[in-house]
Amino acid sequence: MTGRCGPRPGGRSARVQAAVHEAVRALQSEGSRLELTVPAIAARAGVTPSTIYRRWGDLGQLLSDVALDRLRPDSAPSDTGSFRGDMEAWLAQYIDDMASDFGRALLRDLLSSPTALNAGTCADALKAQFDQICARAEARGEDVPTSTVLMDHIFAPLVFRLLFSTDSVDMTTAETLLNRLYPVATPSDAAPPPRG
């Protein structure tokens, strides 16, 4: 009982957060990003703008929080029976979510908070998914790289394309990356890099 979670979930504070997040999602799906202002969000959520400014600080932080909710995985990666299959299934779903203009905008929103905190949380959650895929593969006796290698050489290149280009990103792109990595999995120095 530390009181760490603030007001109990289901209380007013949680209702306001849910209403505001929902309002952001609704406005994002409807109009252009020009109409996505704090007063507009507040009106849609049935709260006053000052509530949003006090809780989130600015629009960037709010959009970042909403993006985190949408980008963090909501379930365990599916088990297809092989490492390659698990990776392909996972990547297919993630590319489907993020490769659109809307998905790319979400990714930029995630980074639009003053601190890199949300981006780090998102990356950690995704790495945890790779950890599960790797653990299952290892249990099967497959020889697979670490989740760090997957983040570096599969996920990072995909995200880089999404953020730094307008090229289409699809499963062909992902397959190319997998093909480069898989034959040379777990090289001698594939241990996680220093965290210093």
Place this chain on the structure above:
Amino acid sequence: MTGRCGPRPGGRSARVQAAVHEAVRALQSEGSRLELTVPAIAARAGVTPSTIYRRWGDLGQLLSDVALDRLRPDSAPSDTGSFRGDMEAWLAQYIDDMASDFGRALLRDLLSSPTALNAGTCADALKAQFDQICARAEARGEDVPTSTVLMDHIFAPLVFRLLFSTDSVDMTTAETLLNRLYPVATPSDAAPPPRG
């Protein structure tokens, strides 16, 4: 003679742009980011706010333009006599520029424009540097990967860490990535990915 460059360089328009960029750099190096507002930049540059709004649209686009100026390479990569040496020298300089909190903020600024145009320009310029390093290595008879492979497996992982974590990024990180790639350079499928 297309008139493409607008008023001649050195004209009023160019002076205003230089003054505004300089004002942004000055304010960035001095105070916190909270004081980095359009009116403050305008005052420092000796122009009116409306000039900035008309030319750049909003603060995000202006910061993105300034970040592009700072992040795009300003000279050809140095020639150390070997591919590995060239890469190490290049990465040492780039990490020195970007691994600080300030450098990470520049990277986020670059992405803060509505369109991904500046980020794409920056990525293209960096890829061109890798092209030079690769071309020189090939001329020496070294067996080296393509610049696309370098972007995917060296640069993208570094940028991913800078954007999505607060972990330190240093030459040890870069060496680890180089070690993973170099022994397995130019695998059979290392051709550039589809651009469709």
Place this chain on the structure above:
DNA sequence: CCTCTAATGCAAATACTTTGCGTTAGAGGG
């Protein structure tokens, strides 16, 4: 049921952004 705190609503004050219009710098032609 009472009390106590943090979050909210409201409204005033402040700051930022947009816009209309007159002015100016500087390119191009005579």
Place this chain on the structure above:
DNA sequence: CCCTCTAACGCAAAGTATTTGCATTAGAGG
């Protein structure tokens, strides 16, 4: 060298967005 023409600028007014002080309320804990 002077004239004209256009794009960019300065200024000021109007329109939004953001901040802040204070009263109120929801809801946790006793």
